[in-house]
Amino acid sequence: MTPETEKYFRDLNDMFRSEGWKILLGDIQASAQSVNSIESTKDEQDLFFRKGQLAVMANILNLETQIEASREQANEDAQDI
Numbered sequence: 001m002t003p004e005t006e007k008y009f010r011d012l013n014d015m016f017r018s019e020g021w022k023i024l025l026g027d028i029q030a031s032a033q034s035v036n037s038i039e040s041t042k043d044e045q046d047l048f049f050r051k052g053q054l055a056v057m058a059n060i061l062n063l064e065t066q067i068e069a070s071r072e073q074a075n076e077d078a079q080d081i
Contacts, residue, residue: 001078
């Protein structure tokens, strides 16, 4: 792995371990529960808007797992060289 790539993953890991990241995830999880309710959906347009919100929330909630998989892949690629 290049030094820039190592720094990238190290910086992200520092962020994931921060208290602020944990607070953000908690807030997003709480928001996702209310956004995921179709009871308060007004119309089809609102439904699609909520679907987009949930996609973004899911991406953030799964970011740590995605980054870890990318890091492992980068390590494997570096070993193959």
